[in-house]
Amino acid sequence: MSKLRVAVLGSEGRMGSEAVRAVEAADDMELAAALDRDDSLSALTASGAEVAVDLTHPDAVMGNLEHCVSNGVHAVVGTTGWTDERLATVRGWLEASPRTGVLIAPNFGIGAVLTMRFARQAARFFESAEVVELHHPNKADAPSGTAARTAQLISSARAEAGLPDQPDATSTALDGARGADVDGVPVHSVRLRGLVAHQEVLFGGEGETLTIRHDSLHRSSFMPGVLLGVRRVGSAPGLTYGLEHFLDLDA
Numbered sequence: 001m002s003k004l005r006v007a008v009l010g011s012e013g014r015m016g017s018e019a020v021r022a023v024e025a026a027d028d029m030e031l032a033a034a035l036d037r038d039d040s041l042s043a044l045t046a047s048g049a050e051v052a053v054d055l056t057h058p059d060a061v062m063g064n065l066e067h068c069v070s071n072g073v074h075a076v077v078g079t080t081g082w083t084d085e086r087l088a089t090v091r092g093w094l095e096a097s098p099r100t101g102v103l104i105a106p107n108f109g110i111g112a113v114l115t116m117r118f119a120r121q122a123a124r125f126f127e128s129a130e131v132v133e134l135h136h137p138n139k140a141d142a143p144s145g146t147a148a149r150t151a152q153l154i155s156s157a158r159a160e161a162g163l164p165d166q167p168d169a170t171s172t173a174l175d176g177a178r179g180a181d182v183d184g185v186p187v188h189s190v191r192l193r194g195l196v197a198h199q200e201v202l203f204g205g206e207g208e209t210l211t212i213r214h215d216s217l218h219r220s221s222f223m224p225g226v227l228l229g230v231r232r233v234g235s236a237p238g239l240t241y242g243l244e245h246f247l248d249l250d251a
């Protein structure tokens, strides 16, 4: 059986270098190209890659993805910075290339995917919810893509259940003290040397709290999800947002 030809964009970065190793170690894949900032995207198409893995920067990902989609190269995207507008733009590109698949995964870690799922399930049962994400200090964005997605899921579950806004009697505060407001859910970002990627989702109700915590202790934690995305994206044309769509979570 022929091996799946995979390109990694951002191949010299923390995640990209881990992804290069994971692809090289996978029996059913071969590394077609390893490209970083100074490489031309024409090298991607010239390499014959069937799937590109983007682990670059929010400022670079749209250009990379437009190139992939317009050349019929499937894409697995871990890079953050996604807004509704950006997602709509990608859907527009895909309309012109209907056989191409794009997976955008806010987090490839199975524990993080489950955290988001559990948070969505818990949201309607609690009056209060806040998200605390903790990462290494070299991270480019805040809040993390995972925390933003978690807050959106909590917010939409609260809205579907008809819950009112969260109680918060703060009448004076230093700027930032209550975190960023993501769809009505406060999100707090910690940047600390020694950390990799961590998140706590805090729920509170009368006389009780629930804390869901996930820790990625090494970037290898993301690689099974990256490889799953690479294997599945070619048979999922259009845009898939979230790795959970490639996992049978209800089994």
Ligand SMILES: NC(=O)C1=CN([C@@H]2O[C@H](COP(=O)(O)OP(=O)(O)OC[C@H]3O[C@@H](n4cnc5c(N)ncnc54)[C@H](OP(=O)(O)O)[C@@H]3O)[C@@H](O)[C@H]2O)C=CC1
Residues within 6 Å of the ligand: 009, 010, 011, 012, 013, 014, 015, 016, 035, 036, 037, 038, 055, 056, 057, 058, 060, 077, 078, 079, 080, 081, 105, 106, 107, 108, 109, 222
């Ligand atoms: N979905 C998930 O599970 C995960 C997602 N991430 C996300 O992945 C992204 C990368 O994270 P991380 O590896 O820590 O970041 P790094 O800064 O370590 O790596 C990014 C790499 O991409 C390079 N780069 C920048 N622009 C381009 C470009 N236009 N074309 C090709 N390469 C480029 C950078 O070069 P230079 O250094 O010169 O800028 C760097 O080598 C972030 O958005 C992060 O949030 C991270 C972990 C898990």
Ligand SMILES: O=C(O)C1=N[C@H](C(=O)O)C[C@H](O)C1
Residues within 6 Å of the ligand: 080, 106, 107, 108, 135, 139, 140, 143, 144, 145, 146, 147, 196, 197, 198
């Ligand atoms: O930059 C990181 O490190 C990570 N980025 C992703 C995010 O922003 O959610 C995933 C994970 O948290 C690690």
